[in-house]
Amino acid sequence: xxxxxxxxxxxxxxxxxxxxxxxxxxxxxxxxxxxxxxxxxxxxxxxxxxxxxxxxxxxxxxxxxxxxxxxxxxxxxxxxxxxxxxxxxxxxxxxxxxxxxxxxxxxxxxxxxxxxxxxxxxxxxxxxxxxxxxxxxxxxxxxxxxxxxxxxxxxxxxxxxxxxxxxxxxxxxxxxxxxxxxxxxxxxxxxxxxxxxxxxxxxxxxxxxxxxxxxxxxxxxxxxxxxxxxxxxxxxxxxxxxxxxxxxxxxxxxxxxxxxxxxxxxxxxxxxxxxxxxxxxxxxxxxxxxxxxxxxxxxxxxxxxxxxxxxxxxxxx
Amino acid sequence: xxxxxxxxxxxxxxxxxxxxxxxxxxxxxxxxxxxxxxxxxxxxxxxxxxxxxxxxxxxxxxxxxxxxxxxxxxxxxxxxxxxxxxxxxxxxxxxxxxxxxxxxxxxxxxxxxxxxxxxxxxxxxxxxxxxxxxxxxxxxxxxxxxxxxxxxxxxxxxxxxxxxxxxxxxxxxxxxxxxxxxxxxxxxxxxxxxxxxxxxxxxxxxxxxxxxxxxxxxxxxxxxxxxxxxxxxxxxxxxxxxxxxxxxxxxxxxxxxxxxxxxxxxxxxxxxxxxxxxxxxxxxxxxxxxxxxxxxxxxxxxxxxxxxxxxxxxxxxxxxxxxxxxxxxxxxxxxxxxxxxxxxxxxxxxxxxxxxxxxxxxxxxxxxxxxxxxxxxxxxxxxxxxxxxxxxxxxxxxxxxxxxxxxxxxxxxxxx
Numbered sequence: 001x002x003x004x005x006x007x008x009x010x011x012x013x014x015x016x017x018x019x020x021x022x023x024x025x026x027x028x029x030x031x032x033x034x035x036x037x038x039x040x041x042x043x044x045x046x047x048x049x050x051x052x053x054x055x056x057x058x059x060x061x062x063x064x065x066x067x068x069x070x071x072x073x074x075x076x077x078x079x080x081x082x083x084x085x086x087x088x089x090x091x092x093x094x095x096x097x098x099x100x101x102x103x104x105x106x107x108x109x110x111x112x113x114x115x116x117x118x119x120x121x122x123x124x125x126x127x128x129x130x131x132x133x134x135x136x137x138x139x140x141x142x143x144x145x146x147x148x149x150x151x152x153x154x155x156x157x158x159x160x161x162x163x164x165x166x167x168x169x170x171x172x173x174x175x176x177x178x179x180x181x182x183x184x185x186x187x188x189x190x191x192x193x194x195x196x197x198x199x200x201x202x203x204x205x206x207x208x209x210x211x212x213x214x215x216x217x218x219x220x221x222x223x224x225x226x227x228x229x230x231x232x233x234x235x236x237x238x239x240x241x242x243x244x245x246x247x248x249x250x251x252x253x254x255x256x257x258x259x260x261x262x263x264x265x266x267x268x269x270x271x272x273x274x275x276x277x278x279x280x281x282x283x284x285x286x287x288x289x290x291x292x293x294x295x296x297x298x299x300x301x302x303x304x305x306x307x308x309x310x311x312x313x314x315x316x317x
Numbered sequence: 318x319x320x321x322x323x324x325x326x327x328x329x330x331x332x333x334x335x336x337x338x339x340x341x342x343x344x345x346x347x348x349x350x351x352x353x354x355x356x357x358x359x360x361x362x363x364x365x366x367x368x369x370x371x372x373x374x375x376x377x378x379x380x381x382x383x384x385x386x387x388x389x390x391x392x393x394x395x396x397x398x399x400x401x402x403x404x405x406x407x408x409x410x411x412x413x414x415x416x417x418x419x420x421x422x423x424x425x426x427x428x429x430x431x432x433x434x435x436x437x438x439x440x441x442x443x444x445x446x447x448x449x450x451x452x453x454x455x456x457x458x459x460x461x462x463x464x465x466x467x468x469x470x471x472x473x474x475x476x477x478x479x480x481x482x483x484x485x486x487x488x489x490x491x492x493x494x495x496x497x498x499x500x501x502x503x504x505x506x507x508x509x510x511x512x513x514x515x516x517x518x519x520x521x522x523x524x525x526x527x528x529x530x531x532x533x534x535x536x537x538x539x540x541x542x543x544x545x546x547x548x549x550x551x552x553x554x555x556x557x558x559x560x561x562x563x564x565x566x567x568x569x570x571x572x573x574x575x576x577x578x579x580x581x582x583x584x585x586x587x588x589x590x591x592x593x594x595x596x597x598x599x600x601x602x603x604x605x606x607x608x609x610x611x612x613x614x615x616x617x618x619x620x621x622x623x624x625x626x627x628x629x630x631x632x633x634x635x636x637x638x639x640x641x642x643x644x645x646x647x648x649x650x651x652x653x654x655x656x657x658x659x660x661x662x663x664x665x666x667x668x669x670x671x672x673x674x675x676x677x678x679x680x681x682x683x684x685x686x687x688x689x690x691x692x693x694x695x696x697x698x699x700x701x702x703x704x705x706x707x708x709x710x711x712x713x714x715x716x717x718x719x720x721x722x723x724x725x726x727x728x729x730x731x732x733x
Contacts, residue, residue: 035652039651039652101660119654121640121649121650121651121655122642122649124651124652125647125649125651126651129647130642130647141642144643144644145642145643145644146640146641146642146643146649148640148724149640149655150655223596225635225636225657225722225723226636226657226659226660226662226663227660227662227663228660228661228662228663229653229654229660230654230657231654292643293643294641294643295640295643296724296725296728296733299733300597300723300724300727300728300732300733302733303595303596303597303727303732303733304596304597304723304727307595307596308596
């Protein structure tokens with residue numbers, strides 16, 4: 001395991017921010033970070049860990065003025081089982097319920113879930129087995145390598161690692177806002193390029209999710225090889241409303257994708273044919289990675305994405 | 318037969334059946350040896366009873382004859398493809414190895430301890446399985462027999478390879494022979510004390526008694542108090558008491574055990590599936606797994622072995638895989654997130670009248686009290702049956718690669 005020189009149990013956001021820097025990492029549930037450190041996947045690992053679990057008042061689920069507010073340290077189990085969330089934001093509850101296992105959901109937080117790193121097996125290779133593009137290396141090894149799982153069909157900046165978060169997908173579809181110690185960021189602007197836009201001295205403190213319009217329907221679907229303990233290879237959230245249908249996809253690019261093409265396809269209403277068209281539109285321009293003699297590539301994700309978009313739309317029709 | 322070989326063989330069997338215009342079930346029925354078939358090398362009977370019984374039970378449970386259809390010919394009302402598969406074979410695992418040993422010691426209070434070189438690795442194969450054999454042969458209650466040492470070459474006789482399939486028949490035979498050695502010594506002493514022939518004696522529940530007059534008896538404890546010197550039994554897994562080379566264990570303790578034939582474990586499995594052709598996902602609608610376990614020594618362990626076979630079927634069919642980087646050969650699935658094994662949410666475990674694993678006690682001709690090993694045989698047939706059910710659902714050229722992941726199915730359908 002990487003050597004940690006400094007461990008700070010922060011008691012306030014200000015103290016946590018003061019301890020942060022370029023070579024520090026925030027620890028909340030730790031379910032992502034500790035695996036990364038144990039596997040020694042980073043060429044320049046953090047030497048300082050800033051524990052924010054010790055900051056009081058960052059775990060809550062409240063509804064205020066039609067706005068769902070989630071403290072950044074709120075456990076995924078609490079969100080999955082919350083009657084408040086289930087009543088008006090069932091897609092978010094469903095996404096939280098799909099994360100990992102019960103033990104992981106008891107430990108993992110909503111703030112961590114939207115900020116987690118990709119699960120690309122080249123990026124995660126132990127002892128920096130592959131110094132990939134994300135780590136300052138020369139290339140994305142998915143492209144010439146084995147891209148059968150955890151890979152994207154829409155690359156970004158040369159990277160084909162797939163975005164693994166469940167909860168970020170409905171949060172984006174629902175128009176959520178990320179609140180940090182220094183600003184508020186619309187989920188639509190929270191991811192850019194290969195990652196989120198948080199600065200080195202920035203910590204997520206709250207998620208705000210607006211109440212869906214009356215009559216709005218929403219659904220979250222995901223595809224994985226296992227029914228538990230698996231990251232979504234493809235995820236889709238659909239939220240209908242008077243302003244149109246919001247369709248967000250996960251697992252097919254390094255960050256979540258709001259599929260405007262798919263949304264346009266159902267602008268006239270959701271039917272079998274328009275849902276099929278939306279599925280096709282969702283993968284328009286995809287560049288799946290090719291198969292080789294020893295692996296399948298990831299063209300199969302195109303088929304799964306089309307199917308999931310269609311089925312999610314028909315589920316809310 | 319190991320799982321991968323089983324699938325390869327069954328692909329050939331199913332291909333032959335289709336070429337001949339037969340269902341796989343009809344093909345099996347026509348080709349399984351009959352009860353009067355003899356091994357041409359040694360003229361011993363080769364029974365087909367065990368595979369046949371298992372096959373017919375699996376076929377009956379799953380409703381194979383009414384549900385079978387040509388590959389790719391049945392679509393369910395929800396648009397998924399229906400498939401059904403059935404497999405049987407005569408598994409040759411669990412044979413009896415020569416030269417394994419067990420030593421049984423009678424204690425002064427009439428209880429017994431034994432030592433074996435076999436590790437206790439199959440959920441109590443020593444502490445339950447061998448203990449049951451020793452207790453039964455000595456006429457002691459189960460709780461009066463304890464495995465006091467195992468798996469250490471300094472203190473125990475050779476236990477053979479530390480593998481599951483041969484323990485019951487090989488080390489079990491050694492345990493039985495060691496216990497019968499003690500039984501002979503104790504019966505000889507009691508016969509002298511009661512002035513009867515040793516052949517007139519029997520033992521049960523810690524008492525050695527005259528069969529025609531049970532009021533005449535000595536307890537095991539009485540014997541150990543009165544006899545001059547220790548009683549130790551030695552047993553080996555061969556020969557004189559009737560394992561391989563010495564004929565069948567027939568009769569043993571006055572009872573005929575085993576059929577006049579040589580076989581190991583007959584096994585059969587059947588799966589019924591629905592395949593989603595848009596996602597490649599397979600739902601197991603129902604399954605049965607039938608094993609001839611010979612004789613159950615430990616119900617808990619036998620149940621675990623039967624049900625856990627299904628986990629192997631599922632994982633080998635859908636999940637267990639090795640992923641490499643094509644350029645460097647580096648293994649890519651370095652954690653259990655990538656190197657996937659099914660969770661309880663994935664596995665359709667036995668549930669009421671659906672999904673069942675059954676044991677048939679058809680009595681092995683060689684193993685102790687008719688038992689034989691069930692280490693490996695629970696894995697192959699169900700694995701093959703599940704893959705054949707998927708092939709039956711999809712039609713077209715048979716999928717021969719493993720695992721049959723949704724990705725493989727989508728590729729088979731031209732969608733990946």
